[in-house]
Amino acid sequence: MTELTRRQRQIFEFLRDNYERFAYPPTLDELCESLGMASRGSLHKHISALIDAGLIEPFSGSKQTGIRLTAQAQRDYAACEHALPYVGKIAAGKPIEALADVHYLPVPALLKSDKPCYVLQVKGDSMKEAGIFDGDWVVIEQRDYARNGEIVVALIDNHEATLKYIEQSPGKVLLIPANSAMTTQIYAPEQVQIQGILVGQMRSYRVH
Amino acid sequence: MTELTRRQRQIFEFLRDNYERFAYPPTLDELCESLGMASRGSLHKHISALIDAGLIEPFSGSKQTGIRLTAQAQRDYAACEHALPYVGKIAAGKPIEALADVHYLPVPALLKSDKPCYVLQVKGDSMKEAGIFDGDWVVIEQRDYARNGEIVVALIDNHEATLKYIEQSPGKVLLIPANSAMTTQIYAPEQVQIQGILVGQMRSYRVH
DNA sequence: TAAAATGAGAACAAAAAGAGAACATAATAA
DNA sequence: TTATTATGTTCTCTTTTTGTTCTCATTTTA
Numbered sequence: 001m002t003e004l005t006r007r008q009r010q011i012f013e014f015l016r017d018n019y020e021r022f023a024y025p026p027t028l029d030e031l032c033e034s035l036g037m038a039s040r041g042s043l044h045k046h047i048s049a050l051i052d053a054g055l056i057e058p059f060s061g062s063k064q065t066g067i068r069l070t071a072q073a074q075r076d077y078a079a080c081e082h083a084l085p086y087v088g089k090i091a092a093g094k095p096i097e098a099l100a101d102v103h104y105l106p107v108p109a110l111l112k113s114d115k116p117c118y119v120l121q122v123k124g125d126s127m128k129e130a131g132i133f134d135g136d137w138v139v140i141e142q143r144d145y146a147r148n149g150e151i152v153v154a155l156i157d158n159h160e161a162t163l164k165y166i167e168q169s170p171g172k173v174l175l176i177p178a179n180s181a182m183t184t185q186i187y188a189p190e191q192v193q194i195q196g197i198l199v200g201q202m203r204s205y206r207v208h
Numbered sequence: 209m210t211e212l213t214r215r216q217r218q219i220f221e222f223l224r225d226n227y228e229r230f231a232y233p234p235t236l237d238e239l240c241e242s243l244g245m246a247s248r249g250s251l252h253k254h255i256s257a258l259i260d261a262g263l264i265e266p267f268s269g270s271k272q273t274g275i276r277l278t279a280q281a282q283r284d285y286a287a288c289e290h291a292l293p294y295v296g297k298i299a300a301g302k303p304i305e306a307l308a309d310v311h312y313l314p315v316p317a318l319l320k321s322d323k324p325c326y327v328l329q330v331k332g333d334s335m336k337e338a339g340i341f342d343g344d345w346v347v348i349e350q351r352d353y354a355r356n357g358e359i360v361v362a363l364i365d366n367h368e369a370t371l372k373y374i375e376q377s378p379g380k381v382l383l384i385p386a387n388s389a390m391t392t393q394i395y396a397p398e399q400v401q402i403q404g405i406l407v408g409q410m411r412s413y414r415v416h
Numbered sequence: 417t418a419a420a421a422t423g424a425g426a427a428c429a430a431a432a433a434g435a436g437a438a439c440a441t442a443a444t445a446a
Numbered sequence: 447t448t449a450t451t452a453t454g455t456t457c458t459c460t461t462t463t464t465g466t467t468c469t470c471a472t473t474t475t476a
Contacts (some may be wrong), residue, residue, distance in 0.1 A: 003271060005432065006232050027453060042434045044455065064442055064453050107316060110345070110412050130410070131339035137318070151413070203339070203409040204318050205359070235464060250423045252466070270429055272464055282432065 008049050011021070011035065012056075016069065027067030089121045090138075090153060090161050111200025113141045118196070120153070120163075127151070127163055130178035132201060139200030140161065151198035157191050163198070215256050219243065220264075224281065225348065235276030297329045298346075298361060298369050319408025321349045325405070328371075334357070335371055338386035340409060343376070346371065347408030359406035364401050371406070 004012070014035065022030065028040045028047070037043055044189045047067060050056040057068040109117065122136045130151065132138065146152045154175060164175040164185075173192045175185045212220070222243065230238065236248045236255070245251055255275060258264040265276040315327065330344045338359065340346065354360045358375045362383060372383040372393075381400045383393045 003268075003273065005272070006274065009232065027451075037434075039433095039435045040454085041436075041456075044431085048455095051439065059454065063339040066453095075355055108410065113414060128339070131336070131341050131344075133339050136339075199413050201409075201413070202316065202319055205407050205409070206321060209420085215422065237464075245423075247424045248465080249425070256466095267465065274464095358453075 004049065004053055008046050008053075011043075011046050012050055012073070015056075015067065015152050016073065025068045027064075027066050027152065031067060090163055107139055107200065107202075111139045111202065113199045116142045117199065118142065122163060126177040126179050126182055128179055130165075132163070132178070132190075133203065135203070136196055137202040139202070140196035141199045142196050144195070146194050146197050153195040153197070155195055156185075156187060156195040158193070161195070166194070212257065212261060214263075216254050219251075219254050220258055220281075223264075223275065224277065230274075233276045235272075235274050239275060277366065293336065297331050298371055315347055315410075319347050319410065321407045324350045325407065330371060334385040334387050334390055336387055338373075340371070340386070341411065343411070345410040346406055347360065347410070348404035349407045350404050352403070354402050354405050359402040361405070363401040363403055364393075364395060366401070369403070374402070 011031075015031070018034070021034075026034070028043055031047075032038070032040055032043050035043070047056060051058050054070060055073040057070050059065065069175075085170055107117075117139050120138050122132055122138055124135060125134055126136075132151075140153050146166050146168070149166050150166055151163060153161060153163055154166065155161050156175075162175065164177055167174040167176060168189070171189070173187045173189050174188065175192070177184070215234075223239070226242070230275050234242070236251055240246070240248055243251070248294075255264060259266050262278055264277050265272065265273075265280045280282065299391075304369075325347050328346050328348060330340055331342060331345055333342055336342075348361050354374050354376070356375050358374055359371065361369060361371055363369050364383075370383065372385055375382040375384060376397070379397070381395045381397050383395065383400070385392070
């Protein structure tokens with residue numbers, strides 16, 4: 001397999017990191033514009049190299065399908081060896097404060113699951129009796145369901161996100177803080193959307 | 209193999225320690241700038257020597273690949289920079305239970321200091337109110353002194369090790385647990401040997 | 417003082433990157 | 447259907463980047 005040039009890698013990473021920005025797999029022209037390039041032909045040369053490298057799905061002869069990552073490339077993205085995307089901060093009662101530029105944090109395999117994960121930074125003390133403090137980083141496995149007793153990232157009424165213990169019974173969902181100064185919240189199942197469950201945690205004691 | 213000159217060693221160490229700062233393997237020009245040099249040709253001479261020494265990957269004839277460390281150099285790098293030795297378990301009242309085969313745990317830069325560090329696994333609940341639970345991994349900076357209020361690994365009377373808050377005053381040393389069910393221990397300074405201070409912490413929520 | 421090491425800078429060739437045109441086919445609209 | 451636009455492909459040409467090889471001056475070291 002031919003090795004990638006710097007520009008080719010750069011284009012692949014752009015695609016990998018910004019794939020959801022495109023409503024549909026982008027065409028050469030669309031990608032050109034996103035990359036600030038003027039020539040479709042030039043881009044095509046790079047895309048061809050990425051196809052040869054097995055990172056982008058080959059254009060299936062007759063169809064005009066856009067540029068799509070291969071399963072392998074997507075897997076690499078999710079697993080990303082050691083590094084996980086650090087996507088933002090989570091504070092009880094607020095939506096996840098997303099970052100403009102997602103960057104990657106190397107995370108020991110120990111702290112991840114074998115499913116796609118991401119990293120959030122905790123704001124607030126709602127889980128302090130579970131040993132999760134303000135400023136800690138948490139590793140979250142991306143998942144839309146949970147078992148009772150797990151700590152979940154839940155989106156409530158579609159606009160506030162929180163990290164809590166979950167207890168689900170028919171007709172209601174309890175989100176339980178680990179802080180005796182705070183109270184358990186009770187919701188209807190349709191109000192609560194699970195965005196992931198806690199699988200790892202990190203804390204730094206250095207003053208940054 | 210030719211021996212390295214001082215400057216060559218210096219350049220190699222810079223590269224080794226700052227490799228992740230570069231999004232891509234740096235070119236001669238980029239390295240020049242990082243090093244504050246003005247001449248690409250001069251740097252090239254040093255890089256050539258490092259290639260001969262087997263520390264930097266030879267430029268593959270036709271391709272313009274940047275400056276990359278060899279596998280050997282990366283291994284050396286990983287051993288002391290990204291990965292930390294996991295040396296054993298620490299339980300209050302017992303010496304550190306050393307492991308027969310030390311293995312290495314990759315640790316995010318975030319959780320370490322710039323001094324030598326190692327990793328221990330915590331046994332017991334003596335620090336649970338500080339959010340440090342049984343089974344957690346802690347990153348310890350190797351150091352034989354501490355500031356008051358820091359969490360330290362201390363060896364008492366040369367045979368039991370423990371993780372506690374420290375308060376030092378002339379003539380006595382307090383080792384303070386973060387557990388209201390346990391009591392502060394008071395020692396003479398010569399009884400207490402500091403083995404390191406807490407700089408990072410990790411927890412896995414998976415069932416292993 | 418002589419040798420070694422370091423650095424600046426110029427000149428060069430190959431590689432990489434980009435622009436733009438031309439073309440064939442696919443998708444879509446009239 | 448036919449005309450038109452969109453999309454992928456293949457060229458040529460130019461510019462920029464990058465590794466390489468020099469010469470020469472300056473600094474450091476023995």
